[in-house]
Amino acid sequence: MAEYARPADWPDVPLVDTDVHITPRSLGALSPHLPARWRDYVRESGVASLESDLYPPRSPLSAIPGAKPADGPPASDPDLLRTQLLDPWRLDVAVTHCIYGIDGIHNPDWADAMARALNDWQHAEWLAGDPRLRGSVVVAAQDPARAAAEIDRVGDRPEFVQVLLPVRMRAPLGTRAFWPIYAAAERHGLALAVYAGGASGQPITPVGAPSYYLEEYVGLAQAFQAQVVSLVCEGVPVRFPALTVVLVESGFTWLPPLMWRLDKNWKGLRREVPWVDRLPSEMIRASFRLTAQPLDAPPDEPARLLEVLDRLGSDRMLMFATDYPHHQFDDPAHAAPAGLSADAMARFLGGNAIATYRLEVPSRAR
Amino acid sequence: MLVDCDIHNELTPGALQPYLSPRWRAYDQTYGGRADGGFAYPKGAPRAARADAWPPSGLPPGADLEFLREQHLDPYDVRYGVLNCLTTACREQNPGYAAALCRAVNEWQVAEWLEKEPRLRAGIVVPYEDAALAAAEIDRAAAHPGFVQVLLLVRTDEPLGRGRYRPIFEAAVRNGLPVGIHFGGGRGRNPLTASGWPSFYVEDHTAMAQAFQAQVVSLVVEGVFEELPDLRVVLIEGGFGWLPSLMWRMDKHWARLADEVPHLTRAPSAYVREHFWVTTQPVEEPPDPRDLLAVFDNMGGTDRIMFSTDYPHWDFDDPRRALRVKLPEEVRTQIFGGNALALYGLP
Amino acid sequence: MTAHVVGTTDEIGPGQRKIVEIDGRSIGVFNVGGRYYALRNTCPHAGARLCEGTLSGLVTSGAPGEYSYAREGEILRCPWHGWEFDVTTGRSWFDPARTRVRAYETSIDAGVESGYRPGPYVAETYPVEVQRAYVVVHV
Numbered sequence: 113m114a115e116y117a118r119p120a121d122w123p124d125v126p127l128v129d130t131d132v133h134i135t136p137r138s139l140g141a142l143s144p145h146l147p148a149r150w151r152d153y154v155r156e157s158g159v160a161s162l163e164s165d166l167y168p169p170r171s172p173l174s175a176i177p178g179a180k181p182a183d184g185p186p187a188s189d190p191d192l193l194r195t196q197l198l199d200p201w202r203l204d205v206a207v208t209h210c211i212y213g214i215d216g217i218h219n220p221d222w223a224d225a226m227a228r229a230l231n232d233w234q235h236a237e238w239l240a241g242d243p244r245l246r247g248s249v250v251v252a253a254q255d256p257a258r259a260a261a262e263i264d265r266v267g268d269r270p271e272f273v274q275v276l277l278p279v280r281m282r283a284p285l286g287t288r289a290f291w292p293i294y295a296a297a298e299r300h301g302l303a304l305a306v307y308a309g310g311a312s313g314q315p316i317t318p319v320g321a322p323s324y325y326l327e328e329y330v331g332l333a334q335a336f337q338a339q340v341v342s343l344v345c346e347g348v349p350v351r352f353p354a355l356t357v358v359l360v361e362s363g364f365t366w367l368p369p370l371m372w373r374l375d376k377n378w379k380g381l382r383r384e385v386p387w388v389d390r391l392p393s394e395m396i397r398a399s400f401r402l403t404a405q406p407l408d409a410p411p412d413e414p415a416r417l418l419e420v421l422d423r424l425g426s427d428r429m430l431m432f433a434t435d436y437p438h439h440q441f442d443d444p445a446h447a448a449p450a451g452l453s454a455d456a457m458a459r460f461l462g463g464n465a466i467a468t469y470r471l472e473v474p475s476r477a478r
Numbered sequence: 479m480l481v482d483c484d485i486h487n488e489l490t491p492g493a494l495q496p497y498l499s500p501r502w503r504a505y506d507q508t509y510g511g512r513a514d515g516g517f518a519y520p521k522g523a524p525r526a527a528r529a530d531a532w533p534p535s536g537l538p539p540g541a542d543l544e545f546l547r548e549q550h551l552d553p554y555d556v557r558y559g560v561l562n563c564l565t566t567a568c569r570e571q572n573p574g575y576a577a578a579l580c581r582a583v584n585e586w587q588v589a590e591w592l593e594k595e596p597r598l599r600a601g602i603v604v605p606y607e608d609a610a611l612a613a614a615e616i617d618r619a620a621a622h623p624g625f626v627q628v629l630l631l632v633r634t635d636e637p638l639g640r641g642r643y644r645p646i647f648e649a650a651v652r653n654g655l656p657v658g659i660h661f662g663g664g665r666g667r668n669p670l671t672a673s674g675w676p677s678f679y680v681e682d683h684t685a686m687a688q689a690f691q692a693q694v695v696s697l698v699v700e701g702v703f704e705e706l707p708d709l710r711v712v713l714i715e716g717g718f719g720w721l722p723s724l725m726w727r728m729d730k731h732w733a734r735l736a737d738e739v740p741h742l743t744r745a746p747s748a749y750v751r752e753h754f755w756v757t758t759q760p761v762e763e764p765p766d767p768r769d770l771l772a773v774f775d776n777m778g779g780t781d782r783i784m785f786s787t788d789y790p791h792w793d794f795d796d797p798r799r800a801l802r803v804k805l806p807e808e809v810r811t812q813i814f815g816g817n818a819l820a821l822y823g824l825p
Numbered sequence: 826m827t828a829h830v831v832g833t834t835d836e837i838g839p840g841q842r843k844i845v846e847i848d849g850r851s852i853g854v855f856n857v858g859g860r861y862y863a864l865r866n867t868c869p870h871a872g873a874r875l876c877e878g879t880l881s882g883l884v885t886s887g888a889p890g891e892y893s894y895a896r897e898g899e900i901l902r903c904p905w906h907g908w909e910f911d912v913t914t915g916r917s918w919f920d921p922a923r924t925r926v927r928a929y930e931t932s933i934d935a936g937v938e939s940g941y942r943p944g945p946y947v948a949e950t951y952p953v954e955v956q957r958a959y960v961v962v963h964v
Contacts, residue, residue, distance in 0.1 A: 171735065171738075172734050172735065172737075173731065173734050173735060279672070279673070280672045280673055281673040281674070282673065282674060283673060283674045283675075284671055284673045284674055284675070284676050284677075284681075285673065286676075286677070287677075288889075288890065310672075310673075312672070312673060312674075314668075314669055314672060314673065314674060315668050315669075315672070316672045317637060317668070317672065317688075317689070317692035317695075317696075318633055318668055318669070318670050318671065318672075318685070318686075318688055318689040318692060319632070319633055319634050319635070319636065319637050319638070319668055319689055319692050319693060319696070320634070320635060320636040320637055320667075320668050321636075321637075322637050322639075322692070322695070322696055322699070323637070323639070323640060323696075323699075323700060324699050324700075324738055324739055325735065325738055326699055326728075326731055326732060326735045326738055326739055327637070327692075327695050327696060327699045329731055329735070330695050330699075330724075330727050330728050330731055331672070331691075331692060331695060333691075333723070333724075333727055334672065334688035334691050334692060335671065335672035335673065337685070337687075337688050338670070338671030338672060338673065338676070338681075338685050338688055339671075339673065341676065341681050341684050341685055342671070342673070342676050342677075342681060345676070345677070345678050345680055345681050346677060346889060347886075347888075347889030347890075348889075350888070350889055351888060351889050363723070363727055365722070365723035365726060365727070366720055366723040366724070366727075368719075368764070368769075369717070369719030369720045369723065369762055369773070370684075370687075370720070372719055372762040372763055372764045372765075372769075373684055373687060373717055373719065373760075373762055374680075374684050375763070376760065376762065376763045377680050377683050377684050377760075378680060378919075379870075379906065379907075379908055379919055380522055380792070380793070380903075380906040380907035380908055381522050381678075381679060381680040381683070381907060382680070382909075382918075382919065383884040383907075383909070384522075384678050384679060384680055385678055385680060386884045386885050386886035386892060387886040387887075387888060387889040387890075387891070389885075389886070391919070406727070406730060406731070407730075408723055408726045408727035408730055409726050409730075410726055410729070411730075416776060419772055420723075423764070423769060425765075439734065522907050523907065528873075528904055528905050529877065529878055529879055529902075529904030529905075530873070530874060530877050530904040530905075792905060792906065792907065793905075793906060794871075794905050794906075795871070796871050796872055796873075796905075798872065799871045799872045800871065
């Protein structure tokens with residue numbers, strides 16, 4: 113593996129990492145942020161962890177070498193994040209998110225308490241400690257009204273730039289029951305981030321649960337495809353025009369053919385969803401952004417990747433990401449498509465994220 | 479010359495009665511079908527049919543052989559048409575009833591279609607959720623030369639690579655038949671998406687491509703093609719624009735996770751290129767039609783792409799208009815017939 | 826431009842249509858609330874016989890979950906892929922500027938004057954009566 117650092121030949125432009133995982137050292141790390149009733153509930157019911165099983169801890173995809181601190185899982189130590197990611201990549205901003213199994217909790221009140229605790233924990237332990245860090249508001253969509261209340265509670269803290277929901281939900285994301293969450297996000301100028309994960313309990317494929325982890329990870333792309341279709345067809349971009357949807361760790365080479373298929377179907381079936389008053393692809397280009405890892409394209413054939421980018425029809429959509437601590441590339445040079453124009457490269461590395469999250473990036477005297 | 483790889487012949491009420499044993503005829507009349515309980519999305523048109531495909535005879539679209547000849551086989555110069563009979567028979571919950579119905583469907587296909595029209599071929603309808611019964615039906619029906627493939631619907635109860643389905647693929651290989659996987663299937667078991675049921679038919683139709691992707695991943699990653707190197711699979715009415723991205727994604731993550739699937743000896747995309755065929759309809763319509771050529775290139779060539787119309791359904795692709803990009807003559811010949819002749823062993 | 830008599834007004838009543846052949850072109854003539862419109866019978870998308878499609882209304886929406894339904898009988902849906910065209914203009918709903926079907930001028934005339942080129946409707950076989958007039962398509 114080449115040195116995990118910003119490639120020397122990248123231009124000296126703002127660099128924003130839009131996919132950085134953070135996680136508590138243990139469930140106990142949240143205790144100080146939980147009301148006593150829920151702190152004791154956790155202890156008395158023997159809950160050990162809510163860590164997602166989507167990333168088997170020893171899987172070679174789950175962590176780059178050296179990302180696991182002695183006393184916790186990968187991405188649980190702010191100092192390690194600084195020395196392994198923020199400094200060597202010379203990041204201006206890292207947009208973090210904590211994927212913890214809140215969404216799988218059946219008890220909506222406990223889920224809400226855990227979400228609040230996670231927000232206070234990440235704010236205190238991570239976001240307040242380094243000006244380069246931004247965070248994602250965790251909400252329990254089990255009770256959308258209370259999720260919206262939580263967004264109202266923390267959404268104006270400048271460290272938070274988006275609201276986080278998993279791609280695997282109990283119902284498609286376009287479902288109107290979730291709209292109070294989107295209204296709250298829009299109200300506070302936050303994006304909606306949809307991350308690769310979720311514990312909805314439903315099979316990840318339309319044909320049931322697959323046998324292998326490889327299938328499940330590959331299958332996340334199909335889960336994202338379905339959510340794009342749902343959000344567009346239900347009219348979320350129409351109802352919430354200021355809301356940007358960021359697909360995190362989704363891959364993106366599947367998007368052009370999805371737009372072709374959805375556009376084609378819309379031309380014949382749009383009466384069913386008359387609020388979709390433009391080509392779905394136009395809506396997708398205007399409202400959706402994607403983080404770049406995993407970059408699902410042949411690494412040794414950059415021309416094919418450039419063709420895909422061309423077919424996206426916009427150089428404002430794709431945002432640089434490492435997916436730290438996940439091991440998506442051996443050579444940091446592969447973290448960006450080769451052959452982008454200078455303008456497109458600057459947008460990819462930072463410009464698109466700055467626009468999406470309305471970031472103020474300090475002047476770059478180096 | 480055209481080989482149309484997806485034509486639908488339609489059952490009419492009572493059509494199967496002569497082909498059912500007294501026991502299953504009685505069951506059919508008393509209990510009838512219970513195919514997983516969910517509600518189907520109303521289609522863009524009645525019976526999902528072209529508005530102009532209703533025969534003057536009063537039969538439903540796809541049920542009148544004479545009208546099929548007149549409206550489709552003759553004017554489009556169809557040399558062969560592959561019938562994929564869409565019926566809930568294949569996914570009835572009672573396995574014995576499902577098997578009896580499937581057998582009846584196949585006998586009906588022989589008597590009413592294959593024996594009456596030499597240009598037609600058909601897929602063997604099988605009760606695929608019970609693989610032993612399905613394999614027995616394949617072994618029985620494959621004797622008729624008009625059957626050129628085994629027909630499954632894409633939305634199965636479990637991913638098709640899982641062991642419970644292996645007897646179907648073994649039987650197909652044993653009988654020298656490809657396995658066709660067609661749009662459609664379950665509506666009450668696994669939700670269509672990883673997050674449950676969408677609201678609209680436009681989503682249902684669009685998201686069906688994700689079910690196809692899941693089946694490709696499952697068949698490849700479970701190592702079915704290592705076990706059955708002669709197995710050929712045809713993806714019917716699933717589109718194909720998504721296939722390059724899926725091959726890239728599988729390869730990328732297999733490279734990192736290969737130790738989980740040591741039974742794979744090659745990159746996943748290599749199995750896809752060797753074992754999968756696709757039919758074209760509903761063909762993707764990129765704003766720049768030349769992008770289709772790039773998709774073909776990213777798929778690894780045009781020798782596995784077979785034209786299909788989906789007659790008589792509303793999302794019909796017209797052979798004269800559907801591929802709006804200029805193809806080299808030899809590629810056109812492959813896609814519109816040559817590939818299918820080779821795959822199905824047709825003269 | 827030549828005028829072609831294609832039928833009589835009482836033959837193509839409100840909500841009805843007649844498909845005729847003019848100079849080798851198939852053309853659909855529609856009566857929408859007493860006004861006549863003529864469209865080329867070929868969908869610009871995939872070539873289907875457009876004028877055999879379903880006549881319906883226009884579904885629009887002010888916001889997700891809200892439907893308004895207007896112009897009943899003025900929207901022609903292609904019999905294949907369901908693309909919608911405005912019968913009165915030939916323009917498609919989703920791309921009116923570029924995706925459109927040729928629309929022809931129509932008129933109603935009380936009688937056939939000299940200089941009219943007979944269309945497929947042969948005037949002699951339909952004697953002029955007081956209560957009906959000819960539908961004329963200008964191609």
